[in-house]
Amino acid sequence: MEKKTLLVAEHIDKKFGITHAVNDVSLTIAAGEIRGLIGENGSGKSTFCQMLCGIYTIGGGTFILDGQELHIRNQVDANNAGIAIIVQEMGTLSGLTVAENIYLGHEEPFMHAGIKDSRAMNREAQKLLDEYGFSRIKAGVMIDHYNFEDRKLVEIVKATYMKPKILVIDETTTALSQNGRMELYKIMDAVRADGRTVIFISHDLGEVLAHTDTVSVLRDGEYIDTVASAEVTEDDLKRLMVGREIGSAYYRTDYGRPVSDEVVLTVDKVSVPGELDGISFELHRGEILGFGGLSECGMHEVGKAIFGASWNREGSVKLADGTEINDIPTAISHSIAYASKDRDNESIILNESIRNNIVLPSLEDLASHSLLNGRKLTRFADEQAKNMQTKMQGVGQFVSDLSGGNKQKVVLARWLGKGSDILVLDSPTRGIDVKVKQAIYALMAELKDRGRSIIMISEEIPELLGMADRILVMKDGKINGEFVRDPGLGEQDLIAKMV
Amino acid sequence: MSTRMQKLKGTKAYGYLMLAAMVLFFYAVFKILTPDNFGSPDRLYSYLQSSIIYSVGGCGLYFIVVMGLFDFAVGSNVVLSSIIGVILSRQFGYIGFVVGCLGCGLLIGTLIGTLYNQLNVPSMIVTVGLMLILECVAVIVAGGVKQTLAPELRFFSGAPGNIILAGLAFLLMYFILNYTKIGTYCNAIGSNEFTAKNMGINVKKYKLIGFMLLHFFVGIMAILTVSYGTTMTALTGMSTMSRNFQPLMGTFFGVAFKKYGMPITAIVVGEFIISMIFSGFVALGAPTTIQNVVTGAALLVIVALTARGGRGSVVK
Amino acid sequence: MKKIIALVLALTMLCGLMATAHADDKIKIGISIWSSTDTLGSEVKRLIDAAADALGVETQWVDQAHISEQVTASAETLAMADCDGIIICNSASAEMGSVIKTCDENEVYVAQFFRVINEAANPDEYAQAKASKYYVGCVHESEFDNGKTLVTILGNKGCRKIGLEGWEPGDATFLGRWEGYKAGVEEWNAAHADDQIELLEPQYGRTTTDTGRQAAEAIIDANPDIDALIVAGGGGDTLLGAIAGIEAKGLTGKIAVVSTDFLPDLDAKLESGAMAAESGGHYADPFFAFLMVYNAIKGNYATSEDGFYEMIFPYMFVDSPASYADYAAYFTGSELPYYADEIKALAEMSYDDLAAACGALSVEDVVTRHAK
Numbered sequence A: 001m002e003k004k005t006l007l008v009a010e011h012i013d014k015k016f017g018i019t020h021a022v023n024d025v026s027l028t029i030a031a032g033e034i035r036g037l038i039g040e041n042g043s044g045k046s047t048f049c050q051m052l053c054g055i056y057t058i059g060g061g062t063f064i065l066d067g068q069e070l071h072i073r074n075q076v077d078a079n080n081a082g083i084a085i086i087v088q089e090m091g092t093l094s095g096l097t098v099a100e101n102i103y104l105g106h107e108e109p110f111m112h113a114g115i116k117d118s119r120a121m122n123r124e125a126q127k128l129l130d131e132y133g134f135s136r137i138k139a140g141v142m143i144d145h146y147n148f149e150d151r152k153l154v155e156i157v158k159a160t161y162m163k164p165k166i167l168v169i170d171e172t173t174t175a176l177s178q179n180g181r182m183e184l185y186k187i188m189d190a191v192r193a194d195g196r197t198v199i200f201i202s203h204d205l206g207e208v209l210a211h212t213d214t215v216s217v218l219r220d221g222e223y224i225d226t227v228a229s230a231e232v233t234e235d236d237l238k239r240l241m242v243g244r245e246i247g248s249a250y251y252r253t254d255y256g257r258p259v260s261d262e263v264v265l266t267v268d269k270v271s272v273p274g275e276l277d278g279i280s281f282e283l284h285r286g287e288i289l290g291f292g293g294l295s296e297c298g299m300h301e302v303g304k305a306i307f308g309a310s311w312n313r314e315g316s317v318k319l320a321d322g323t324e325i326n327d328i329p330t331a332i333s334h335s336i337a338y339a340s341k342d343r344d345n346e347s348i349i350l351n352e353s354i355r356n357n358i359v360l361p362s363l364e365d366l367a368s369h370s371l372l373n374g375r376k377l378t379r380f381a382d383e384q385a386k387n388m389q390t391k392m393q394g395v396g397q398f399v400s401d402l403s404g405g406n407k408q409k410v411v412l413a414r415w416l417g418k419g420s421d422i423l424v425l426d427s428p429t430r431g432i433d434v435k436v437k438q439a440i441y442a443l444m445a446e447l448k449d450r451g452r453s454i455i456m457i458s459e460e461i462p463e464l465l466g467m468a469d470r471i472l473v474m475k476d477g478k479i480n481g482e483f484v485r486d487p488g489l490g491e492q493d494l495i496a497k498m499v
Numbered sequence B: 001m002s003t004r005m006q007k008l009k010g011t012k013a014y015g016y017l018m019l020a021a022m023v024l025f026f027y028a029v030f031k032i033l034t035p036d037n038f039g040s041p042d043r044l045y046s047y048l049q050s051s052i053i054y055s056v057g058g059c060g061l062y063f064i065v066v067m068g069l070f071d072f073a074v075g076s077n078v079v080l081s082s083i084i085g086v087i088l089s090r091q092f093g094y095i096g097f098v099v100g101c102l103g104c105g106l107l108i109g110t111l112i113g114t115l116y117n118q119l120n121v122p123s124m125i126v127t128v129g130l131m132l133i134l135e136c137v138a139v140i141v142a143g144g145v146k147q148t149l150a151p152e153l154r155f156f157s158g159a160p161g162n163i164i165l166a167g168l169a170f171l172l173m174y175f176i177l178n179y180t181k182i183g184t185y186c187n188a189i190g191s192n193e194f195t196a197k198n199m200g201i202n203v204k205k206y207k208l209i210g211f212m213l214l215h216f217f218v219g220i221m222a223i224l225t226v227s228y229g230t231t232m233t234a235l236t237g238m239s240t241m242s243r244n245f246q247p248l249m250g251t252f253f254g255v256a257f258k259k260y261g262m263p264i265t266a267i268v269v270g271e272f273i274i275s276m277i278f279s280g281f282v283a284l285g286a287p288t289t290i291q292n293v294v295t296g297a298a299l300l301v302i303v304a305l306t307a308r309g310g311r312g313s314v315v316k
Numbered sequence C: 001m002k003k004i005i006a007l008v009l010a011l012t013m014l015c016g017l018m019a020t021a022h023a024d025d026k027i028k029i030g031i032s033i034w035s036s037t038d039t040l041g042s043e044v045k046r047l048i049d050a051a052a053d054a055l056g057v058e059t060q061w062v063d064q065a066h067i068s069e070q071v072t073a074s075a076e077t078l079a080m081a082d083c084d085g086i087i088i089c090n091s092a093s094a095e096m097g098s099v100i101k102t103c104d105e106n107e108v109y110v111a112q113f114f115r116v117i118n119e120a121a122n123p124d125e126y127a128q129a130k131a132s133k134y135y136v137g138c139v140h141e142s143e144f145d146n147g148k149t150l151v152t153i154l155g156n157k158g159c160r161k162i163g164l165e166g167w168e169p170g171d172a173t174f175l176g177r178w179e180g181y182k183a184g185v186e187e188w189n190a191a192h193a194d195d196q197i198e199l200l201e202p203q204y205g206r207t208t209t210d211t212g213r214q215a216a217e218a219i220i221d222a223n224p225d226i227d228a229l230i231v232a233g234g235g236g237d238t239l240l241g242a243i244a245g246i247e248a249k250g251l252t253g254k255i256a257v258v259s260t261d262f263l264p265d266l267d268a269k270l271e272s273g274a275m276a277a278e279s280g281g282h283y284a285d286p287f288f289a290f291l292m293v294y295n296a297i298k299g300n301y302a303t304s305e306d307g308f309y310e311m312i313f314p315y316m317f318v319d320s321p322a323s324y325a326d327y328a329a330y331f332t333g334s335e336l337p338y339y340a341d342e343i344k345a346l347a348e349m350s351y352d353d354l355a356a357a358c359g360a361l362s363v364e365d366v367v368t369r370h371a372k
Helices: A045-052 A075-081 A098-102 A120-130 A148-160 A178-193 A203-209 A234-242 A300-305 A327-334 A343-347 A352-365 A376-387 A404-418 A435-450 A461-467 A490-496 B005-006 B010-034 B042-066 B074-119 B125-142 B159-180 B182-191 B193-198 B205-229 B239-256 B265-284 B288-307 C002-019 C039-055 C068-080 C095-106 C123-131 C142-155 C172-191 C211-222 C235-248 C266-271 C281-296 C319-331 C340-348 C351-360 C362-372
Strands: A005-016 A019-030 A034-039 A060-064 A085-086 A165-171 A197-201 A216-217 A220-227 A264-274 A275-286 A290-291 A313-321 A336-339 A422-426 A452-459 A470-475 A479-482 C028-033 C058-063 C086-090 C109-113 C133-139 C159-164 C228-231 C258-259 C277-282 C309-313 C316-317
Touching: A005 B193, A019 A060, A019 A197, A034 A178, A034 A203, A045 A085, A045 A165, A045 A197, A060 B182, A075 A085, A075 C123, A085 A148, A085 B182, A098 A120, A098 B182, A120 A148, A120 A376, A120 C028, A148 C068, A148 C095, A165 A178, A178 A197, A203 A234, A216 A234, A220 A234, A220 A435, A220 C159, A234 A435, A264 A300, A275 A290, A275 A300, A275 A452, A290 A461, A290 B239, A300 A327, A300 A336, A300 A422, A300 A452, A327 A336, A336 A343, A336 A404, A343 A404, A352 A376, A352 A404, A376 A404, A376 C362, A404 A435, A435 A452, A435 A461, A461 A490, A470 A490, A479 A490, A490 C281, B010 B265, B042 B074, B042 B159, B042 B182, B042 B193, B042 B239, B042 C058, B042 C211, B074 B125, B074 B205, B074 B239, B074 C002, B125 B239, B159 B182, B159 B205, B182 B193, B182 B205, B193 B205, B205 C211, B205 C235, B239 B265, B239 C228, B265 B288, B265 C211, B288 C277, C028 C039, C028 C068, C028 C281, C039 C058, C039 C281, C039 C340, C058 C068, C058 C316, C068 C086, C068 C095, C095 C109, C095 C123, C109 C281, C123 C133, C133 C142, C133 C281, C142 C172, C142 C228, C142 C258, C142 C277, C142 C316, C159 C172, C159 C211, C211 C228, C211 C235, C228 C235, C235 C258, C266 C319, C277 C281, C281 C309, C281 C351, C319 C362
Parallel strands: A019 A220, A034 A197, A034 A216, A085 A165, A165 A197, A290 A452, A290 A470, A336 A422, A422 A452, C028 C058, C028 C086, C086 C109, C109 C133, C133 C309, C159 C228, C228 C258, C258 C277
Antiparallel strands: A005 A019, A005 A060, A216 A220, A264 A275, A264 A313, A470 A479, C277 C316
16 A cells, blocks of 8 residues: 655755755655665755754755645754654753753643643653663653763653654664664654654665665765665665765775784783773784674773773783883874774864864974974875865865765874874774775775774674674673684674674 | 762762762861861851852852853942942832842843843853943942941841841742753753754843843842942942852852752852851961962862863863 | 944943043143042042142042052053053052053153052162152051051050951051051050950951951951951941941940041941041042142152152041041031142142141141131
8 A cells, every 4th residue: 555645855955155965855755654865975865854853944945744834943843843853963961851851842741830840740751761661761860970872762762752753863873782773773663653754864774774665865965766675785775875886895805815923012901990801912014903892892992092092091002112002192103093983072173174183193293393384284184185085175174064974084184194003993984975985995905905004993793894804802891702804704703792 | 989889979969968078078177277266056157147148149150150151240230239229228128129139130130141142242251341331330320429228227137137038049049940941941051052952942042041040149149248248339440350259169069069950059058168268267367368279279179079070071 | 233232332432532531731640549439539539639620630540449450550541541640559569660660651750649668678669769750759657657556545445355357468558557556566565564465367358348247257256255356447348347247246345446547427436336446537648649749740849860759647546426526527528628729729839848738637737727
C-alpha cells in the first residue's frame, strides 16, 4: 500500500553570503518512513534539515506538512508543528536540571499563574525517562553530573517525547557508543511503527542502508535522487554523492607487506586512573597501528597519553632515542602530532583563520631572529592547505566557516607542515564525507610509504580493517587483543575482543 | 575515592557540608588566635548583620553574572536610590522611603537593560558609563547636601528590621529561581545563548529582566545601606565603584555553588565568612591592608576549591 | 535606534564641554578636592565660591576621592582646562611629585590646602617643591597639635581605653593626627604613672557612613571595654556612621567620641552625648590657599626657586553645646567667616599680613567682625 505523503519540500533555498548552501531542493517524504539523507560535507543536507527544524530561517521555498504550509521562526515553532531534531553537538544546557532541559521552551503545562511547579515537572520527566528505559538518569539532578552519552540520551527524550511527526537525527550516532546507537535505532523503529517519520543523516553508509527505507542524496546543495535502501549498495550511494565512480582503492589494498623492525615509540605500563590500566606496546617506523574498542574502553585516552596531554599518567612513553614524552611541548618538539576526536574543541581554533591554525606549532621554525613575516606565514599555510586540497576561499578564511572534512584537512595540514614523524589520529574521519575520507586514507598510505608512523584510533571497524597494519583491541582500559593485517580478518574477530 | 563519597559529591548535602566546613575553619582560626574577643554568639550575630546588606546585593548580581554579564552601576544605584528614598521619606514616611528606593532601583535596572539591548555593546562598558551618569544625577538630586534618614524611620538599621527585609529578599530570590521560568532561562542563556535562543527563549527579554531584578535587589540594598549608615552623600569621580565589589564576592560564592543547587545559601554564607574574616582581623588588631590581602586570598581559595575546572580544562 | 542613542549621548557630551569653556581674560583657578559634596567639602566649596564671586575668578572643581591616580590626574585635567592656578588637597605626599611636575610644565601655580609636604618623610618631594617656581606653598593645620589636644580632652574626661578609626591607610593628614594622638597619650602617661591611657591600633572606616559604622562596630565587638573612640576624620560620613554604630549598640554617652571636621548638628550631638568634643571649623583653610595662588597669578606674591610659603591654620575646639553656639551662629548656614568686602581686602594684603589674618581667625575674631 502506498504510504501517505507527510512532508513536501518545494524549491527550498538558502544562501549564506556567497555560499549557496541549499539550491532549489524539492522532495517528498511519506508518513511511517525512515528516510536517509546523505551527501558530502557541504552538500546542504544539514542546512536543509535545520531550516525544517527552525534553527535557520528558510531562504526560499516552502515546507508543507500534512497539507499545511509551515511558518517556522524557531525550534519551538517547529516542535509545536510536530518537528524535532537531535543535533550532532551538545544539545542540552549546563546549569539546568535534566527535567528543565527536557521541557525547555515548553514549560507551560507546569506553569500556574506564572509560577512553575518544579515537582510536577520533575515527576513527569522521570516518568518519561523510565518509559524510555533510562531510569538511572534522575530528572531533578543537574545535567552537568552526567556524561556526554547520557546527556545525548536526555536529548533524545526531549526530541521524541512529544511524539513529533518528523524526527530529524543529524549525525548523532558518531557520538554514541554501540549501546547508545542500539537505543537510538530502537526509537527510530518505534517512530516508524507509530506511523511517524524519521529523517536520518549519517556519513556511515552501511548504517544508513541498514536502518532506513529510502535514501535521498544531495550534492553541492542540489537534490540528486531518492533510492530504496534495499535496492542499492554503498558504492551506488557513493557514486550518487560524488557524481563519479569512486576508485576501487578506498582503503588500502596491500596485504602481507612487512613492517619495519625499527621501533620509533615505546609505551611501557602506561596507566591513567579510571581510563588506562598498564598498557604497553611499540610503534614501528612506517607502521599504521590501529586502536579499536567500544567507546569507553580507554582507546581515546591512549592518544592523549602519548602526546603528553594526560596530567595524571603513570608509566613511560619513550622515543627511540630515549626521550621521555611527559608534556605536549616535548611531544611537538620531538615530532609527534595529535588530532583529537573532539576536533572543534581540542584540535582547531574555530575563531581563527586557516593560516593561523596551520602555522601555530611551526612559528618558531618560521620565525627569523624571533620575528615573524606575515607573507611567509601566509605562503606556508597556503602551500600546506593546497597540498591537502582544502576547499576554502583563502587561508584568511575563518575555520568556523569550513565543513567538518575541511577542518580535518586543516588539522592534518598543520602537522604535515610541522613535518611530524609520528601522527596520532583519533577518529580521523569522524563526521567526514566519503570523498574526503578517501583522500585522508590515501594520505595515510602515502605517509606510511614515506616512513612516517601513524597511530589511528577509530570506532569504525571497517576503517581499522582497511587501513591498519596491526590492530590492538582494547577493553576496560587494557589491551585485550592484537591482530595483524590479513585479508581474512573480519569484524567479528575484533568485536569478540571488544565486548 | 569511595563509591559513597563519589555519590555524595555533587549533591546538595555535599554543598552544605563544604560551606559548613569553610565557616568552621575560619571561625576556628580566629577563635584559637584571639579567643576572648572573637566569635561569641552575640558577636557572630553582629557579623551576620553587617554581612546581609551585601548578601542582598549579591543575590541581585547573581541574575546577570550567571548569564555572563557584569554591572558596575550597582554602587551608584545604591547611592541614588538611597537619596531618592530619603527625600521621599520626608513627605511620605516609610512608604515613600521604601517605594522610592525600590522604584528608583527598578527604573535604573530597566534603563540599563534597555540600553544594553539597544546599543549591543558589552555590559561592562554600558554600566561604567551609566555609573558616571548616575553619580552626577545623585549629586544633582541631592543638591550637594548630605541626605539623612530621620531617626523615626530607621527600622531597617538593625535587628529585627534588617533581618526581616533581607529575609524577604532571600525568599523572593528563592521563589524566582525555583518557581518561575526566569531562573531556568537565565541559566540557559548563560550556558549557551545560541541554543537558548533556538529553544524559543527571548534572550533580550530575559537579559532585560535580569538587569531589572538586579537593580530591584539593589534598591533593597539601598534601604538597608542608608538605614545602617543613617546618611548618604552623593559623590562623583567613580567613588561608588568600591561599593560594587563586596556584593560581587558573595555572587562568586553563589555561582561556585550553583551546581549544588543552593546559590542563595552560598551567597549568604560567603558574605558571612568575609565579614567574619574582617572582624577576626580587627579582633587581632591587624591593619586593614593585611585584612584585604587575606580576604582576597580566602575568596580565591574558596572559589578555586569549589569551582575549579579539572586540570587541562579551559578556564577564562 | 542604536545610532539615535549614540547621537543623543554625543550631543550631551558636547553641551557639557561647551559649558566648561571660559573667557580668556578671567583668572581661572582649579580646585582638586576629595569631594566637594560631603560635609567638609561642601563647606569648603561654599567659601571658595564666595571668594571667586567677590574677586571675579572662574573656578573649576575636580573630585578625586583621594584616590592616588585620580589626584595626580586631576592636576593634569585642570592644567589642560587652562587653569592659571590650582589648589589641591592630595592624599599622599608622593603624589605631589607628579603634581608639581605637571604644574611646572604647564606654568600653572599650585598650592596645597589641608596638607603639607613633610621634609623628613618625603625629602624628594620637599626638595622639588622648594625648587619649583610654580609651587606657591601650602596651608595646613598642625595635625600633631590637633591630635594631642583631642587626646588630652579625652584624658580629662576620664577616658582610659581609646579606640581609633581612621579613614584611609597612609593618608597624610591621618598620619599627622595619629602622631599627635600618640604624643598626647605619651605625655599623659608620663604625667600619670598610675592612671594610664591605652590607645588601640587604628582600623579604617573609609569615607561612607555604612563602612564607618561597620568599622566602629568591629572595633567595639573586639574591644567591648573601650570608653572612647577617636574618629580621625574622613569628611564627616565616617563619623556619622560610627555614631550610628555606637547608638545601635546602645552605647551612646558611654563611649566618648571625638573627631575632626565639625558636623552640621554638632550642638545636638554634644547635647545628647553622641559626641564628646570636636576640632574643626577649618574649612577656611583652602580659602587662604586660594588667595595665595590668586596673588601669585597676579604677580603680587613672588615665588621662589628655593622655598615656598607655609601658612598654619588654627583649629577650633568645641567640647560643649555652649562652646559650639557661637561657631554655629557665624560659620554655618548662610554665614561665612568673611564677607565679600573682607575677601577683597584680604586679597590685597601682603603675604605676611594674610598669614597673620589666617592665624588670627577664631570664633571670637569673627564675632567681633560680624557681631549682629
